[in-house]
Amino acid sequence: xxxxxxxxxxxxxxxxxxxxxxxxxxxxxxxxxxxxxxxxxxxxxxxxxxxxxxxxxxxxxxxxxxxxxxxxxxxxxxxxxxxxxxxxxxxxxxxxxxxxxxxxxxxxxxxxxxxxxxxxxxxxxxxxxxxxxxxxxxxxxxxxxxxxxxxxxxxxxxxxxxxxxxxxxxxxxxxxxxxxxxxxxxxxxxxxxxxxxxxxxxxxxxxxxxxxxxxxxxxxxxxxxxxxxxxxxxxxxxxxxxxxxxxxxxxxxxxxxxxxx
Numbered sequence: 001x002x003x004x005x006x007x008x009x010x011x012x013x014x015x016x017x018x019x020x021x022x023x024x025x026x027x028x029x030x031x032x033x034x035x036x037x038x039x040x041x042x043x044x045x046x047x048x049x050x051x052x053x054x055x056x057x058x059x060x061x062x063x064x065x066x067x068x069x070x071x072x073x074x075x076x077x078x079x080x081x082x083x084x085x086x087x088x089x090x091x092x093x094x095x096x097x098x099x100x101x102x103x104x105x106x107x108x109x110x111x112x113x114x115x116x117x118x119x120x121x122x123x124x125x126x127x128x129x130x131x132x133x134x135x136x137x138x139x140x141x142x143x144x145x146x147x148x149x150x151x152x153x154x155x156x157x158x159x160x161x162x163x164x165x166x167x168x169x170x171x172x173x174x175x176x177x178x179x180x181x182x183x184x185x186x187x188x189x190x191x192x193x194x195x196x197x198x199x200x201x202x203x204x205x206x207x208x209x210x211x212x213x214x215x216x217x218x219x220x221x222x223x224x225x226x227x228x229x230x231x232x233x234x235x236x237x238x239x240x241x242x243x244x245x246x247x248x249x250x251x252x253x254x255x256x257x258x259x260x261x
Contacts, residue, residue, distance in 0.1 A: 010022075010024070011047070011048060011051040013051055013052060013055050014075055014076050014077040015052075015055055015056070015059070015072050015073050016072055016073050016074050016075025016076060016077075017075045017077055017079065018052055018072070019052075019077055020048040020049070020051045020052045020055075021048065022044065022047075022048065025044060027040065056070060059071070059072075059073075086181070087179060087180055087181040088181065089176055089181045090172075090175050090176055090179060090181065092168075092172045093168065093171075093172075108123060109123065110122060110123055111123070112129050113129075114129040114130065116130065116135060132151070132154060132155065132158075138150040138151065138154070
């Protein structure tokens with residue numbers, strides 16, 4: 001869409017993006033200062049904004065309680081993307097299995113009827129339906145082993161299901177990492193997640209290293225840990241440092257100098 005102003009200079013206006021520019025603009029003379037350049041840019045920018053405003057008022061409008069409304073046309077200028085298009089994530093094992101068996105995903109209700117308490121409860125989360133805490137009696141089965149606590153077995157089975165689900169989740173992330181299709185929130189923490197198989201195992205800290213760190217922390221106060229409250233059974237810090245006598249301008253001072261400093 002081209003529009004001519006009072007000076008008969010055509011402006012190209014893209015109403016879909018609310019964009020206007022003058023491809024034939026040139027400076028009569030090079031600006032001699034920054035202020036002159038800013039002034040020229042403001043003048044040209046004002047003309048472009050006025051061209052966009054004139055084009056908006058030329059569009060058909062509808063009346064509304066807040067005022068007239070206009071529908072912008074389809075953009076004609078293709079703006080470049082800042083980032084590349086996201087790669088499609090590979091299907092998980094469950095998605096492949098569901099597609100093979102023809103299983104369609106259906107939306108489940110967030111609130112369901114709980115027969116144990118006779119009330120409506122959440123499907124997941126706190127105070128959910130069929131919560132282990134709401135089951136006072138578990139019916140025994142013929143396959144149950146004698147002497148096994150059914151409540152403890154129920155909690156153990158739940159723990160195993162959670163671990164298996166977490167393992168499958170990490171496996172799916174590993175497959176997505178191979179083709180560079182990790183989610184954006186996972187990419188930020190990819191170095192901390194064990195999904196690439198390249199993370200080195202953490203180094204085991206020795207007893208001496210822990211003692212050195214504890215000693216440095218205990219003597220890091222202004223008094224060198226002398227007036228700090230000791231914990232029950234806490235041993236004195238190692239490497240207390242040597243007391244040296246320093247004479248400065250005839251004054252006798254006793255300074256506690258630590259080797260770590």
